[in-house]
Amino acid sequence: MNEFCAAASGGPHRNLDMHMADPYLYSVNNHVATFSINAAPWNLMTIDYIDRLEEQLPDVLADDNVRAIVFTGEGLDHFSAGMNLKQIPEGVKRAGSPEAFFTQRHRVLDMIENGGTPAIATLFGYCLGGGLELPLACHFRLAADNGAQIGLPEMDLGSVPAWGGSARLPRVVGRDHALDMILRGRKIDGAEAYRIGLVNELVAVDAIKERAQVIGEEIAAQPRQAVKSMLDVIVGFEQRTLAQSLSDEAVAVTANLATADAREGMMAFMEKRRPVFNQ
Structure with missing residues (x-):
């Protein structure tokens, strides 16, 4: 044992x-x-x-x-x-x-x-x-x-x-x-x-x-869904090919494009202020 x-x-x-x-x-x-x-x-x-x-x-x-x-x-x-x-x-x-x-x-x-x-x-x-x-x-x-x-x-x-x-x-x-x-x-x-x-x-x-x-x-303080998406892409990358990881990243991009946090991040950038995520 x-x-x-x-x-x-x-x-x-x-x-x-x-x-x-x-x-x-x-x-x-x-x-x-x-x-x-x-x-x-x-x-x-x-x-x-x-x-x-x-x-x-x-x-x-x-x-x-x-x-x-x-x-x-x-x-x-x-x-x-x-x-x-x-x-x-x-x-x-x-x-x-x-x-x-x-x-x-x-x-x-x-x-x-x-x-x-x-x-x-x-x-x-x-x-x-x-x-x-x-x-x-x-x-x-x-x-x-x-x-x-x-x-x-x-x-x-x-x-x-x-x-x-x-x-x-x-x-x-x-x-x-x-x-x-x-x-x-x-x-x-x-x-x-x-x-x-x-x-x-x-x-x-x-x-x-x-x-x-x-x-x-x-x-x-970071956008919760985006954080989870990056964990999904990066954790365990050693077991995946580069092509698979790139595909995973593309899925993450699509999943995060239309979120409230993505809109908040863009608006904060345009308005020159810090974004407030996870609202």
């Missing part, structure tokens, strides 16, 4: 209450929804965390009031040291088989990546195993400029990434960087993550959540 995440020392796993009442905290502010793992300081991803995400995400993605999503963790010590390894037997029992257990995680991350709402992840402290695999399914990633340890160290536990890490990481940073991180079990800092294109920005750790909110609000 393959699962593994995180701090290979096992230290974070010893004293966790496996039955937290609230595996994450959820809020919506200025059209930006935030899921914050509620298990500081290590913010391990419990089976209840994944179960609740799978249950709630469809409603969040269908909510017109939510135009961007932030994934973060409580406190400022660690985004997530990954899965609580002690819970694997219970998780397999709930799911019915090891395959079903890991397939559920793929379903949840696929919803994040392909759900049509831009997702932003904050990487600070430990971002290991599942604590990197979930951000890899997001569309924007911010890293703390100091103290981040980012990686897929499953090799140190005699296994391999199980939440899509070996599939998504090469698509983000390229084959060579992915092999270097995974086969050597390397943990990289925020500066290196930025250098290889794993994250979009470096931010001071005490400002990283605020910065994620600001980016979410910037996206929320």
Whole structure:
């Protein structure tokens, strides 16, 4: 059975209450929804965390009031040291088989990546195993400029990434960087993550959540249908030919030509003012 995440020392796993009442905290502010793992300081991803995400995400993605999503963790010590390894037997029992257990995680991350709402992840402290695999399914990633340890160290536990890490990481940073991180079990800092294109920005750790909110609000102010159209065109482009992507773009252009937001954008341009979308 393959699962593994995180701090290979096992230290974070010893004293966790496996039955937290609230595996994450959820809020919506200025059209930006935030899921914050509620298990500081290590913010391990419990089976209840994944179960609740799978249950709630469809409603969040269908909510017109939510135009961007932030994934973060409580406190400022660690985004997530990954899965609580002690819970694997219970998780397999709930799911019915090891395959079903890991397939559920793929379903949840696929919803994040392909759900049509831009997702932003904050990487600070430990971002290991599942604590990197979930951000890899997001569309924007911010890293703390100091103290981040980012990686897929499953090799140190005699296994391999199980939440899509070996599939998504090469698509983000390229084959060579992915092999270097995974086969050597390397943990990289925020500066290196930025250098290889794993994250979009470096931010001071005490400002990283605020910065994620600001980016979410910037996206929320853009025309919602146009944002979704661009996600449809760009996400997963690696699996499509250029001709297919061009065809997808043409469909998006046609779908957005006659929208109220398109009219508002043109009028704002002519009137030399800022457009107000999503009215």
